[in-house]
Amino acid sequence: MQAPFNTLVTFRETLNAAPAIDQRACDDAQARNGQLTKPPGALGRLEDLAIWYAGWRSNPKPMIAQPQVIVFAGNHGVCAQGVSAFPPEVTAQMVANFEHGGAAINQLSAAFGAKMDVCPLTLDQPTADFTKSPAMSEEEVVTALRTGWEAVDPNADLLVTGEMGIGNTTAAAAIAARLFGGSAEDWTGRGTGVDDDGLARKTQAVAQGLALHSSNDPLEVLRCLGGRELAAMAGAIAGARHHRIPVILDGFICTAAASVLDRAAPGALDHAVAGHLSAEGAHGRMLEALGKEPLLRLGLRLGEGSGAALAIAVLKGAVACHSGMATFAEAGVAAG
Numbered sequence: 001m002q003a004p005f006n007t008l009v010t011f012r013e014t015l016n017a018a019p020a021i022d023q024r025a026c027d028d029a030q031a032r033n034g035q036l037t038k039p040p041g042a043l044g045r046l047e048d049l050a051i052w053y054a055g056w057r058s059n060p061k062p063m064i065a066q067p068q069v070i071v072f073a074g075n076h077g078v079c080a081q082g083v084s085a086f087p088p089e090v091t092a093q094m095v096a097n098f099e100h101g102g103a104a105i106n107q108l109s110a111a112f113g114a115k116m117d118v119c120p121l122t123l124d125q126p127t128a129d130f131t132k133s134p135a136m137s138e139e140e141v142v143t144a145l146r147t148g149w150e151a152v153d154p155n156a157d158l159l160v161t162g163e164m165g166i167g168n169t170t171a172a173a174a175i176a177a178r179l180f181g182g183s184a185e186d187w188t189g190r191g192t193g194v195d196d197d198g199l200a201r202k203t204q205a206v207a208q209g210l211a212l213h214s215s216n217d218p219l220e221v222l223r224c225l226g227g228r229e230l231a232a233m234a235g236a237i238a239g240a241r242h243h244r245i246p247v248i249l250d251g252f253i254c255t256a257a258a259s260v261l262d263r264a265a266p267g268a269l270d271h272a273v274a275g276h277l278s279a280e281g282a283h284g285r286m287l288e289a290l291g292k293e294p295l296l297r298l299g300l301r302l303g304e305g306s307g308a309a310l311a312i313a314v315l316k317g318a319v320a321c322h323s324g325m326a327t328f329a330e331a332g333v334a335a336g
């Protein structure tokens with residue numbers, strides 16, 4: 001579906017006009033939850049997840065049948081500062097690997113019944129090095145936002161936004177520092193595994209980016225410090241909201257992209273849950289700032305949507321119990 005915006009101003013308006021959860025479907029799902037054959041609250045967080053999912057799908061007895069995973073890929077000019085343990089060519093090489101089915105996310109998508117789409121964003125044209133100039137022009141960031149929005153399958157009933165982009169933990173750290181405050185050190189971690197010298201160069205690059213780009217406007221932060229795959233994830237998460245498709249957020253980079261939406265329009269992530277806690281050190285702080293409790297803690301720091309794809313299983317489990325279980329009356333079980 002064509003994105004209904006073509007400037008940052010109209011993107012912000014689109015965010016502000018986003019649909020809300022269907023309270024009636026929530027109430028009906030809540031009532032059903034209370035009748036299911038289990039002690040009240042015994043399914044813990046699965047109960048809240050199912051009711052939340054029902055509300056966004058406007059269906060008190062929903063199913064998850066068509067999850068979509070989209071892996072967005074982009075290249076980063078800031079790699080010139082020596083911020084990653086891997087060379088930028090790996091981004092395109094991994095895109096080829098995704099297309100041939102050889103990456104972790106291919107296996108996880110298949111394992112949890114999700115369709116997986118790969119969406120490379122002009123890999124031969126990296127963003128500008130944000131230590132020297134804004135990463136993107138307005139036209140470039142809007143194009144990436146639109147690409148993300150339009151990559152969402154309106155018939156999907158659950159979305160995972162993943163990414164691949166050598167250097168993108170540097171962009172994500174800079175975005176988080178600007179949106180949430182704190183120093184470059186607070187938000188910069190080892191990404192793919194930089195050594196101590198690499199970590200020092202990376203922290204310095206983030207500090208330079210923060211010094212050069214002083215706007216606190218979240219969409220300007222995305223433009224100046226972000227990357228095309230981050231903007232595309234933000235566009236996809238916003239597009240999913242438009243279609244009332246719940247979203248599972250992935251790790252450090254995905255959450256940084258999502259944070260832009262949250263700060264641009266409070267409540268813009270109400271249709272999203274945090275799939276997992278990444279091993280990238282500052283991810284937990286970012287999730288805390290967003291008020292999101294991760295579903296899984298497995299020490300992953302891969303990206304690609306991998307942690308969120310694993311969490312599809314949790315959400316599917318929650319919804320299967322909610323919609324498939326018998327009530328006390330149906331099963332002839334005595335209620336407490």
Ligand SMILES: O=C(O)c1ccc[n+]([C@@H]2O[C@H](COP(=O)([O-])O)[C@@H](O)[C@H]2O)c1
Nearest residue numbers: 084165167168169191192251252278303
């Ligand atoms: O998702 C995460 O939390 C995560 C944490 C560390 C690294 N990554 C992945 O590693 C790449 C970025 O790492 P780097 O060191 O090149 O900035 C990028 O392709 C991400 O998908 C992803």
Ligand SMILES: Cc1cc2nc[nH]c2cc1C
Nearest residue numbers: 086090164192302303304
């Ligand atoms: C090999 C490799 C695979 C990845 N997947 C996501 N980020 C990645 C970074 C590297 C280096």
